[in-house]
Amino acid sequence: MAVMTYIEAIRTTLQGEMRRDPTMIILGEDVGKKGGVFLATDGLYDEFGGDRVLDTPLTESMIVGASIGAAVNGLRPVPEIQFADFIMPAFNQIVSEAARMRYRSNNAFGCPITIRAPYGGGVHGALYHSQSVEAFFSHVPGLKVVIPSTPYDARGLLRSSIRDDDPVLYFEHKKMYRSVRGDVPDTDYTVPLGSAKVVREGSQVSVIAYGLMVQYALEAAELLEPDGISVEVVDVRTLRPLDGATLLDSVRKTGKSVVVYEDNRFGGYGAEIAAIMAEEAFDFLDGPVIRVTGPDVPGVPYNHSLEEWFMVNPDRIAAAVRRLAAY
Amino acid sequence: MAVMTYIEAIRTTLQGEMRRDPTMIILGEDVGKKGGVFLATDGLYDEFGGDRVLDTPLTESMIVGASIGAAVNGLRPVPEIQFADFIMPAFNQIVSEAARMRYRSNNAFGCPITIRAPYGGGVHGALYHSQSVEAFFSHVPGLKVVIPSTPYDARGLLRSSIRDDDPVLYFEHKKMYRSVRGDVPDTDYTVPLGSAKVVREGSQVSVIAYGLMVQYALEAAELLEPDGISVEVVDVRTLRPLDGATLLDSVRKTGKSVVVYEDNRFGGYGAEIAAIMAEEAFDFLDGPVIRVTGPDVPGVPYNHSLEEWFMVNPDRIAAAVRRLAAY
């Protein structure tokens, strides 16, 4: 059992899967000699060579499109998109092609690829190096979307994603890369896709979150404990397919829920969770389903004063929970 | 006051705006001599010539990207994307560029373009000629998203969209093009962006819909009238910015709401409406917020028996309302 950072869990898991499966390849911008701009693939080029760790041209549609073809012909590509913000040029290949290959061919073809991308704000990345893009992809049938919040889950979910036979988008919050550490067993464990987790038990309010927001939700829960407000925190972990049962069980128990996401509020991923609560847990709700989110501006602004204004933080979550608890 | 079809209202309004504003241009695939694959621009090439009605190469990213540049330099482009399904190659230009130009430049630059695209199923178009794509764009701050459900609104909203100083996505349900007719005044009226409309008054259940689904909701309301179920139908009309007040007033009155959308259920646009209800109208809700939607498969399948299985229809809406009314 080793303690490691979030990114170290990802790097070593990529390494392990490359050793385990000779058909796995990694491709993307700067993933080779440089080891990725965040060093998530550091050392893999040296171990596996340029045939299995490919530095591609600066063309995201090609990175995903070629991965689809390579998957169809027997490889298991794990492309990296340098920043989630730059996945947009590949949107057509992901949404029109990867997501639909199996359904449109009536199961004749599949598309086992895992697209990794760092996402999220709070790192002085401004509009184009801070985005949360999960809402776009979790809406698309045929895709799976994963966002781990701990090194343990980062490894377990990455293994499940790479071994999965369908296209998975695996988003890594770049602010957690080196700030979050945790226990990571060296066993061959996996965390199955499609399972959420209660990461803190509580009785009064359920806070539902994913990625960095789980860490913040836990901090908020700590802040509220002295005031005797008991908070349950649920980590979504897999955004699609969603483990609705675990979320619903929590809310049916507490009767109150706060959905937290860093992305822009309107039409963000948490809207679906709130909608499910309103439809599935209505009889159990003792208060409105509250959302704590980023504001509806086109991106995280750069200047620290503006970025601070944009970002959700533990205090804002705590304040919302406090209000709802008193409702 | 003329009676015309939905597409005729669009075509004549494009013609009128071209006459009114010499800086307006139309560009897209087959919009010239052919007049568009649905004939929405029929005759405009003859009247305004190839400089203002441009047949472009088969490159959507270019159609939108060049429109952004042309808008920055004094034109008012109204690009047509031949099918909403084929807007994906332009996703980066729309979401990363058009939507953010004003905010990222601190209001130094704007992007007055109106992107028209036919959307929707029920026309034997299968996976790639039937899609509803509004959820992707209505999530993006900086964009406006419009979907008219009548010839009257088609004209009034198209005028407002073209005259608006920000990027607007204007989606036209292709099944309504020739099947829906209505009064269209020849006055220079507009329908402002950001205003929903109660299109049928009722007391027991609010059905919230847009596009073709408004027509189906009205049919469902008729089906239920004999049973004494009083249905209010609200037409969203502008998906972003959303007129939340009109929706909330209706639901606070009836206490029950059914949100209808043709798109895939999970993470669809209606999820945001349901979330708003759960947050803003909670105290007034007498039952769960129900969604009647397309199923979560990657597209509308082609064979009539499969397509029929996919599509929302008046009976399905009525059935949901009946259940909710009895709740």
Place this chain on the structure above:
Amino acid sequence: MATRTTEPEKSKAKSRKSAVDTELGADLGLSRDDLLEMYRLVALARALDERMWILNRAGKIPFVISGQGHEGAQVGIAYGLKKGLDWMVPYYRSVASLITFGMTPREIMLAQFARGVDPSSGGRQMPGHYGVADRNILSVSSPVATQVLHATGIALAAKLRKTGQIAITYTGEGSSNQGDVHEAMNFAGIHQLPVIFVIENNGYAISVPWSLESAVEDIAVRAAGYAMPGVILDGVDVLGCYRLAQQAIERARSGGGPTLLEAKVSRMTGHSSDDQQTKYRSAEELKEQGSRDPLPRFNRELRDAGVLDDEAEERIKADIKSVVEDATDWAEAQPDPDPATAQQHVYAESPPSRMDDPLWGGARFMGDGGPLTGGEA
């Protein structure tokens, strides 16, 4: 999965014994049987296509997208591929390419009727969206040119896995302006991948003429921008197409890298059954292109060379007639897909996960007496 079907079809292209039994085929390594088989394929593709239009007018199939005028280039280019080894990544006009590569007329017709056993999509996609897994024919989608990157990825896998496969992909000249084509050729050039990019240039993207699609006369010149050969093929010259395609195939097979083939063809019909091409093409232009029909041209060539005679032509005609009849009648007789299957195959595991199952908590199914909420169910 794809359904194999037995049917009275002669073909299944002969083992390529380069018996020099004709002048014409000599330096091409094509036997008389090969030449007759190639002719049969061109004529069969045309016959299947003509039947589609008849079925369309009869209201039996709502949509036709046609390859008439493209068949000569398609058969010539594909005839030298290795069935069962190589990959074909086609587009919607590829019927002649597909039957040359082993897709059967029954399978072609199943796609038109969108029947449940249709190997292309089980009736889920529009006609023209072909694909057969067990013959390495990748599923066609509608957004143009995306497949060019898939073929490139297939070739990358072939190279890394050392399978000896080559990938060939097809698209139209209008679609070749899409960014994906540029990105694909760039990547294929860097890694010298065993892939062949075929552009079937019929001069129109629906109504948009080549003069408004691009400033260059020949797309082939773009190959130089990716350090690969760009070759122009005369689409009415079946054997000329075969000759030049063979060079590209051998180059790819021997590690020589990718090739861009531009086949100049004519679109002898409207873009599809939804299109009225007289609105944007002049009468004389339409008349002129009659002379660009590969079928009579090939027929004359084979007759002049003494390869084809009345007896052989009659035999082939009869064979094609029965094949088309059989394919049409058999396909039409197959059942529509069962709506109960419509939710299958969203993901590999089935049934798909709870939240992706439209039957779950399905408000839209409340009318069917389903549960009001998952909680109460």
Place this chain on the structure above:
Amino acid sequence: MATRTTEPEKSKAKSRKSAVDTELGADLGLSRDDLLEMYRLVALARALDERMWILNRAGKIPFVISGQGHEGAQVGIAYGLKKGLDWMVPYYRSVASLITFGMTPREIMLAQFARGVDPSSGGRQMPGHYGVADRNILSVSSPVATQVLHATGIALAAKLRKTGQIAITYTGEGSSNQGDVHEAMNFAGIHQLPVIFVIENNGYAISVPWSLESAVEDIAVRAAGYAMPGVILDGVDVLGCYRLAQQAIERARSGGGPTLLEAKVSRMTGHSSDDQQTKYRSAEELKEQGSRDPLPRFNRELRDAGVLDDEAEERIKADIKSVVEDATDWAEAQPDPDPATAQQHVYAESPPSRMDDPLWGGARFMGDGGPLTGGEA
């Protein structure tokens, strides 16, 4: 909107009187003043850039993306543009292009410090994302190559509106492989638009060498695929760049259509302040490229031609020193943007509509005592 600022800067490029007062400038139509101004611009861009790195190491600005090595080509190419008429659509290494086109050193420094009065973005974007509306300099975003299409659209508007403007846009060689560049050049070629595509080829896309970015030696060869001239510029030869760029400018101005200019330059720093280039570039390679520095080369050229002497160089040095000092100190002294403004300018009308106002029904602001629901507020 952009804030104009008065500052002790000499420049504001001279009215181009082609006084033939030097051998060197004679056939270029450049006066001695022009030559000295061009030298000043190259040296000023370098000095501003070097200052950024100092500020970065001092922890005053968290990020630097550098144009060192590119300045010669940038000044040579941009010097002949018409300020106030033409459009510049730059990228993140364009500091030399920008000051040549009229952006001021203070404005450059405001972007580094991300201050409220920064005309590029009011502190909303990272350093390097320049833009000045009142000087026809379009706002830079991060996704590479998107701007190439914007410049093409600007040129389309210039042509249709008959404004006599030309648009010039810049990107790196790695970015030139993006589909948008292919689509832009294709469209510009069809309509012979007054646009110039400049590719600054420094041989690397962050760590990826040109050999893995593309199979061709020169990007310029791709121009033939769009029926436009493709010209290779030696980025260390400032006047050579000016000469060839002038031909492209005159071609565009006179309706002769677009040109692709490929400037061979060297990246004298890491990709950015976040990059360690020694990890992927050898010591000797880094040493070698020292000889590819345009600044000393231009200095020598001007001295050999008797255009630059010690006195003039001292004057320019002093001028630059004061300009850089002033720009840095002044910009640093400006206030940060007010967080209360962060929600402005999502749309033209402000405040943005109710649902787009983060203060509305804002659960995230509940802690600030905001309304629990809009309804009760």
